[in-house]
Amino acid sequence: MHAMQYEITLPADYDMGIIHRRIATRGHLLDGHPGLGLKAYLVRERGLDGSPVNQYAPFYLWRTVEGMNAFLWGPGFRGVGADFGRPVVRHWLGAGLRRGPAAGAPATATRQAVLLPEGADPAEAVGHALAELPDHPDLHTAAVAVDPDRWELLRFALWRDAAPDEVPGTRYRVHHLSSPELDRLPAGRHW
Known part of the structure; x- marks a missing residue:
């Protein structure tokens, strides 16, 4: 599994209806994309849920590298670049996944990234993060991933209602x- 996200931060007075329409008209285009575990079309709006910014920040869990490459080098990502400029794409190696009991479309997501201290054992930190994946009735899906370039640990979760x-x-x-x-x-630990 590979986790991926890019964040497009928009001006404070940006009409977020443009992003909502973009998702409503184009979101379904990846509903059958080979190799894609999930793509969550994430939005932050200034003044809502404590957000200081307007942002479009899709998050992906890829099952295959081929699927991820087909997206990044294909028409979908070219459209993002044409409309907003080419964003920096963050990438993490998947370390584990938990499926929650909440079915249907999630309403919210949380993402936490922390740098591992230099003396920390990465395997121990990842194991601890996996053990702490939320076990909550509103959990849809949760994942742990690591960027070994920065030694950054990522926790991501989708929620049926408010996190x-x-x-x-x-x-x-x-x-x-x-x-x-x-x-x-695959659910559970990925090594």
Whole structure:
């Protein structure tokens, strides 16, 4: 599994209806994309849920590198570049996945990225993060991933309703979920 995200931060007075329409008209295009576990169409709006910015920040869990490459080098990502300029694409190696009991379309997401201290054992930190994946009735899906270039640990979760207050991280609203191969992503630890 590979996690990927790019964030397009928009002006404070940007009409976020443009992003909502973009997702409504184009979101379905990845509903059957080969190799894609899930794409959560994430949005932050200034003044909502404590967000200081307007942002379009899709998050992906890829089942295959081929699927990820087909997206990045194909027409979908070219459209993002044509409309907003080519964003920096963050990438993490998948370390584990938990499927939650909440079915249907998630309404919110949380993402927390922390740098591992230099003396920390990465395997121990990842194991600890996996053990701490939320076990909550509103959880749809949760993942742990690592960027070994920066030794950054990522926790990502999708929620049926509002994320629980005790869950740390950046909060997003989910405007669409494409999940053609989510059921083929292995649950549990990925090594």
